[in-house]
Amino acid sequence: MRVVKRFGLDNLQSGLAVAVALVIGSMAIAGSAQAQSGEAAGKEHDRLVGRGVEVFQRCSACHRIGVEAENRIGPQLNNLIGRKAGTVKGARYSPAMVRAGAEGLVWTPETIDAFVADPKGFIEGTTMGLRGVDDADDRKALIAYLASFSTGPSNIPETPVPPRAGVDAGLPTEILALKGDAEFGEYLSGECVTCHQASGEDKGIPSIVGWPPADFVIAMHGYKSKKREHPVMRMIAGRLSAEEIAALAAYFNKKGQ
Amino acid sequence: MPISRRRFMISAALSTSTLAMPSFLRAQGKPKVVVIGGGAGGGTAARYLAKDSKGEIDVTLIEPQQAFTTCFFSNLHIGGFRTFDSITHSYKTLESTHGVKVIHQMATAVDRGAKVVTLADGSKVPYDRLIVSPGISLKWESVPGYSPEAAEMMPHAWQAGPQTQLLKSKIEAMKQGGTFVMIAPPNPYRCPPGPYERISMVAHIFKQKNPTAKIIVLDPKEKFSKQALFQEGWQKHYPGMVEWIPASILGSIKSVDAKTGKIETDLDVFNADVANVIPAQAAGAIAAAAGLTNDTGFCPIVPGSMQSQVDENVYVLGDSSIAGDMPKSAFSANSQAKVCANAVRGALTGSRVFPAKFSNTCWSLIATDDGVKVGANYEPAADKITKTTGFISKTGEDSALRKATYEESLGWYAGITEDIFGA
Numbered sequence: 001m002r003v004v005k006r007f008g009l010d011n012l013q014s015g016l017a018v019a020v021a022l023v024i025g026s027m028a029i030a031g032s033a034q035a036q037s038g039e040a041a042g043k044e045h046d047r048l049v050g051r052g053v054e055v056f057q058r059c060s061a062c063h064r065i066g067v068e069a070e071n072r073i074g075p076q077l078n079n080l081i082g083r084k085a086g087t088v089k090g091a092r093y094s095p096a097m098v099r100a101g102a103e104g105l106v107w108t109p110e111t112i113d114a115f116v117a118d119p120k121g122f123i124e125g126t127t128m129g130l131r132g133v134d135d136a137d138d139r140k141a142l143i144a145y146l147a148s149f150s151t152g153p154s155n156i157p158e159t160p161v162p163p164r165a166g167v168d169a170g171l172p173t174e175i176l177a178l179k180g181d182a183e184f185g186e187y188l189s190g191e192c193v194t195c196h197q198a199s200g201e202d203k204g205i206p207s208i209v210g211w212p213p214a215d216f217v218i219a220m221h222g223y224k225s226k227k228r229e230h231p232v233m234r235m236i237a238g239r240l241s242a243e244e245i246a247a248l249a250a251y252f253n254k255k256g257q
Numbered sequence: 258m259p260i261s262r263r264r265f266m267i268s269a270a271l272s273t274s275t276l277a278m279p280s281f282l283r284a285q286g287k288p289k290v291v292v293i294g295g296g297a298g299g300g301t302a303a304r305y306l307a308k309d310s311k312g313e314i315d316v317t318l319i320e321p322q323q324a325f326t327t328c329f330f331s332n333l334h335i336g337g338f339r340t341f342d343s344i345t346h347s348y349k350t351l352e353s354t355h356g357v358k359v360i361h362q363m364a365t366a367v368d369r370g371a372k373v374v375t376l377a378d379g380s381k382v383p384y385d386r387l388i389v390s391p392g393i394s395l396k397w398e399s400v401p402g403y404s405p406e407a408a409e410m411m412p413h414a415w416q417a418g419p420q421t422q423l424l425k426s427k428i429e430a431m432k433q434g435g436t437f438v439m440i441a442p443p444n445p446y447r448c449p450p451g452p453y454e455r456i457s458m459v460a461h462i463f464k465q466k467n468p469t470a471k472i473i474v475l476d477p478k479e480k481f482s483k484q485a486l487f488q489e490g491w492q493k494h495y496p497g498m499v500e501w502i503p504a505s506i507l508g509s510i511k512s513v514d515a516k517t518g519k520i521e522t523d524l525d526v527f528n529a530d531v532a533n534v535i536p537a538q539a540a541g542a543i544a545a546a547a548g549l550t551n552d553t554g555f556c557p558i559v560p561g562s563m564q565s566q567v568d569e570n571v572y573v574l575g576d577s578s579i580a581g582d583m584p585k586s587a588f589s590a591n592s593q594a595k596v597c598a599n600a601v602r603g604a605l606t607g608s609r610v611f612p613a614k615f616s617n618t619c620w621s622l623i624a625t626d627d628g629v630k631v632g633a634n635y636e637p638a639a640d641k642i643t644k645t646t647g648f649i650s651k652t653g654e655d656s657a658l659r660k661a662t663y664e665e666s667l668g669w670y671a672g673i674t675e676d677i678f679g680a
Contacts, residue, residue: 183609184609184611186309187595187599187609187611188611188614190305190592190595190599191592191595191614191616193672193675193676194588194591194592194616194669194672194673194676195618195665195668195669195672195673196672197671197672197675197680198675198676198680199675199680201671201675202668203667203668203671203672204664204665204666204667204668204669204671205665205668205669205671205672231630231632231648232618232630232632232648232665234648235616235632235633235634235646235647235648236616236634238634238646239614239634239645239646
C-alpha cells in the first residue's frame, strides 16, 4: 500500500491506474508463480513489479499506463511489449524514433532495457528526456511493471476505475478554458525552475516542460486545493491565482515545442 | 501589480530617469548592469538579465573566483555524500550561452555618484544599474582569539572552498575518541539550519570511522532552525554522541586558542581536537565599502524589488540584504534575484514588470536517506518582506518519506545550480 500512496504523492491521476494495475498484476503473478517454481519466483516478481511502480515515477510526467491511459507528451505504454517503435496512433514522436521503428525496432524486454539504460545512446535523436536508468535491477523492475500491462489478462480493463475526474473534480470549466499569458508565465516560471530544471531534465524532481496545458492546470489546482500531497507544491500553487496557473501552463507548454 | 506609490514618486522625481528617456539611453549604447558576486544571487541575476533582455542589456559579472563552490551541499561533501567537484561550478555557460561578461577580480570600491565600480587592479567598470550580491563577511572579533590565521587551524568553513576541504580533512584525521567542538553563530547568519546539518554530517562520519568521538555544540542561541527534527535525528542515528549547549547554560565564550584547541567559556573549558568556529556575520565587505549597509551590518532594501534604500540605482541580493522574514539561503537569494532582474530590466528597457513573489525551501540531511525540509512563501509588505504561508517536515515521519525528501533535495540542487550557472 505504501507504494501506491507514495506514487500518489506525485501523481494521483496515474496512481489510480497504478492501484488497479497492482491488483490485476498480483492476480497474474499468482497464476504464473504456480506454473514456475512456486512461491519464491512469485515473491520476486511481486517485488520487481512493486519496485517498478517506483521507477515508473520517472516516466510518469510524460507517459501514462493502465486502464484508459492516453498519449501525453509521450505515447501511452499499454501493450508495449511486442509493439513496433514509433507506431502509437496520435502520439508525438521524434523523427529518430519513427525511423527506428521503420528499420524494424520492436519493443522487447531486451530492447527496452537497452533504451532505458541510455536513451540517447540507443536512439540518437530521441526526444525522451529521461537521463537513463543506471541500475540494472531498476530496469528489470520497470520492465516487469511495463510487462504487466502488456501480456496476459492484466491489460483487460475488468476492474471499475474511478473516473479521471477524480482529480479535477470541482475544477470549473472556465478555469480550464482560461487562456494563459505566456510572457507572464515566463516570469512566474522563475519560481518553478529553482527545482524543476528549465532544460526539462529530471534529476530527482519531475520535468514540467512541454506538458499539455490542461494537465498542468489540473495538477496545479490539485495542489492548490490540497487534493494533491506535497508540501512545497501546495505552498507554491497555493498562492497562485487561476490566471497565474494558466500563464505558467501556457509558458511551459510553449517551452516544450 | 501597479508600481507602488513610493516607487512611482521616486521615478517621477528623476527627470533624467531611464523610464522617461529610453531613447536617450539607447543613443548612449546599451544600458549596462554590473553584478558584484557570482553566487546564488548574483549568478542568477546576471543570467536572467542577459537571457531575458536578449542582448538589449550589457551584463558584467564581477567574481574573484574562477569556479564557485556552493556553500549549499558543502555539508554533504563533509559527510561524504558529494564530491567536491560536484559542488563546484564554472562560469563558462554564463559567458558562452548567455553573453555575460565575467571579470575574475575583486571589486574594491563603488563610486555611486559617478556610477563606477573599481576593481582590485585599479580598473573601472561603469554601470547604469548595480546589483550587489557579495554574500557574507565574517566578524572575526565576535569570537575572542579568532582570526583569519586561526581559521587555518580552526576552520569556519562558512564560505565554501578550501575551508570546506580543510575542515573535512581535520574531521577525518581526528584521533579516536576525540572531541569535535562547534561554535555556532548568533543570528542573523547564512543558512539557519546549516550548522546543525553540519553536526549531522560530522556525526555520520564519526559513526563510521570514529564511533567513540564526541561532538559538542556551543551555541550563542537558545533555539535553532528545525531543532526538533535535528534533535530527534541525532538521538535516533547517533545516540549519545552530540551534546548541544544553549547560551543560557553556556554563558559567553571568553576565548579560543587555535594552537591548543582550548575554548574558554563561562560554563567550562573545552579542549577541542577539532574545532569549527562559525563567527557572527555581516554583509560582504564591498556592500559596506559602498555605503549600502546600516548599523545592523546588512543592507536595507525596498521589499518589492530588492532596490537599495540608499541608492535607487543599486540593488542588493541574498545574504547581504535585510530581506525581512526571508532566511539567508541560496534559495532566497535565487528567488530575490529573479524579482530584481525583472525590475531592473523593466527600468532599463521598458519591459513588463510583474509583481514580486518570493519563496524559500531549505532541505537538510540528517543521515543517509534521512532528509527534512522547511519552506515558506513571502510577499513584499510596505516595510519588509513578510512571510505568508509555510511548512516544515514533521518528527516521526516514515523512512520512505524521508528518503523521498532527500532525493528531492538532489533534484533541487541540480535545478538551482542550472538556474544560477546555466545548463
